[in-house]
Amino acid sequence: MNSSLLLSLAITGGLVLAVIVAYNAWTLHRNAPKKALPPDTHGSLPGAGxxxxxxxxxxxxxxxxxxxxxxxxxxxxxxxxxxxxxxxxxxxxxxxxxxxxxxxERRPGLDPLIDVIAVMQLDHQVSGDAALVALPPTRRAGSKPFAIEGLNDATQHWETPAPGQRYRSFQAGVQLANRMGALNEIEFSEFVMKAQGFADAINAAPDFPDMLQEVARARELDQFASDHDxxxxxxxxxxxxxxxxxxxxxxxxxxxxxxxxxxxxxxxxxxxxxxxxxxxxxxxxxxxxxxxxxxxxxxxxxxxxxxxxxxxxxxxxxxxxxxxxxxxxxxxxxxxxxxxxxxxxxxxxxxxxxxxxxxxxxxxxxxxxxxxxxxxxxx
CATH class of the missing domain: 3.30.1400.10 (ZipA, C-terminal FtsZ-binding domain)
Incomplete structure (x- = not known):
């Protein structure tokens, strides 16, 4: 009698243990990260061709x-x-x-809509190679992009100075605003220093706009950008x-x-x-x-x-x-x-x-x- 009861309990315990193991295995399989189908399996999204x-x-x-x-x-x-x-x-x-x-659309490069631009007048031609040597080592003034363009004497298009080309005019520019904020007085001053250094190297006379007006224009543009970002x-x-x-x-x-x-x-x-x-x-x-x-x-x-x-x-x-x-x-x-x-x-x-x-x-x-x-x- 006792041996029959013990046997029944052992069988019942074994069955319960088997169910628990099976349930855990099923749960692990169900919650395991889904894997990609093999390359030869033609799975498709609903409605996909x-x-x-x-x-x-x-x-x-x-x-x-x-x-x-x-x-x-x-x-x-x-x-x-x-x-x-x-x-x-x-x-x-x-x-x-x-x-x-x-x-x-507008051409790439400096644009008065979003850039401060200083024109540099020359009384002589400057080669692209000389202009490249005179460029400042960095292309930023603070957190704002800075660029110098030359008016190609052959194409009459503004472009980044290139070897083998000739230029009779240059312009320097710094962006008024980006997601880092508006151009400030310190960044404007850095822009002037970089542009003046380039102008001195090529014997050009730069014409800088008024700092206060440009900074005010930068703040207005930055406000518009913030409101429409x-x-x-x-x-x-x-x-x-x-x-x-x-x-x-x-x-x-x-x-x-x-x-x-x-x-x-x-x-x-x-x-x-x-x-x-x-x-x-x-x-x-x-x-x-x-x-x-x-x-x-x-x-x-x-x-x-x-x-x-x-x-x-x-x-x-x-x-x-x-x-x-x-x-x-x-x-x-x-x-x-x-x-x-x-x-x-x-x-x-x-x-x-x-x-x-x-x-x-x-x-x-x-x-x-x-x-x-x-x-x-x-x-």
Whole structure:
């Protein structure tokens, strides 16, 4: 009798132990970071076409107004931002290519709209080689970009001095403002010293504008830039199982991202070569550099848009929304604001209207998003 009872208890205990071991194994398997599918496995995002079944990650190409209260929970610090539209989303939508960017815009280089410019008159020609020797060793005055250009005697175009060319006039410039703030009196004085040193070396007579007027102009431009600077960030958070780097890269490639120049960074390239990326995807750098990436667990990623750096014809916010929705569906994630709070669809519509207004205000100031001057000012 006792032996039968002990045997029953032993069997019951063994069964309970087996159940516990099986449950723990199942839990570990369920919560283990999701891994990328093998190369010969034709996985695809919902609604994706055959072109998305075998993505290849490329390398990132190298680069040559107050918003409404609805957006407040999404932005932090200088961050202000854009919005998605209500329509069905699939991976093909996320990859749609916008219309070609307009080519008519201000030329690169110094521009009186955002630069202090001092013209240097000469009574003789100066070779590009001599000008290069006379250039100051640094290209900044404080935190502001500093540059010297020459009027090419053959082309009659302003350009950075180049060997073998001849110049009869030069101009020096320093940027009025950037994301570090407005040009101040100390930076203006450094600009004058650098420009005067170059002028003395080539026997030129510089004509400097009034410091107080230029500093006041810098503060006004900086105020405008601060009021119209929009940097939007969303977060995609795993609902249950975490993601391995390989799994993330595989899914991101399917919606157009390529490997960025830094670990833990992917970018959605612009439709125009040499332009800043449309969107940036960020994840944990340590996971990106791990010796065994399959064992690294990523529970959230960031999707960000620097509005002033991307032309509105790229439809960057619509693409941000589409990419976020496609990745959330494919990877079992939830789209959140930068504080980790889930984003309801109703929060998106007001942001779109605010963003269109911001674009219009930048256009009116001749600082259109994605233009040369906007990319310089908002940097």
């Amino acid at each position: 055959d072109a998305l079944t075998e993505p290849t990650l490329r390398q990132e190409p190298s680069l040559d107004a107050d918003l409404g209260p609805e957006a407040a929970a999404i932005y932090g610090g200088l961050d202000r931002g854009p919005e998605p539209h209500e329509h069905a989303v699939d991976a093909n939508d996320a990859l749609r290519m916008p219309a070609p960017l307009p080519m008519l 929009a940097q939007l960030m969303f977060m995609l958070r795993a609902r249950q199982a975490a993601w391995s780097p390989g799994y993330l890269l595989q899914n991101a490639a399917r919606v157009g991202f390529v490997v960025g120049s830094m670990p833990g960074r992917l970018v959605l390239p612009s439709s125009a070569p040499g332009m800043p990326p449309v969107l940036t995807l960020g994840y944990d750098t340590q996971a990106a550099l791990a010796d065994d990436p399959d064992q690294s667990a990523i529970r959230d990623i960031s999707l960000s848009l620097d509005v002033a750096q991307v032309h509105r014809t790229e439809q960057p916010f619509a693409r941000l929304r589409d990419v976020g929705a496609a990745l959330a569906q494919a990877m079992d994630g939830v789209l959140c604001d930068q504080n980790g709070q889930p984003l309801p669809a109703m929060a998106m519509d007001p942001i779109a209207a605010d963003l269109e207004l911001l674009y219009d205000q930048l256009d009116a100031r001749d600082l259109s998003a994605g233009s040369v001057l906007a990319r310089r000012l908002f940097s």
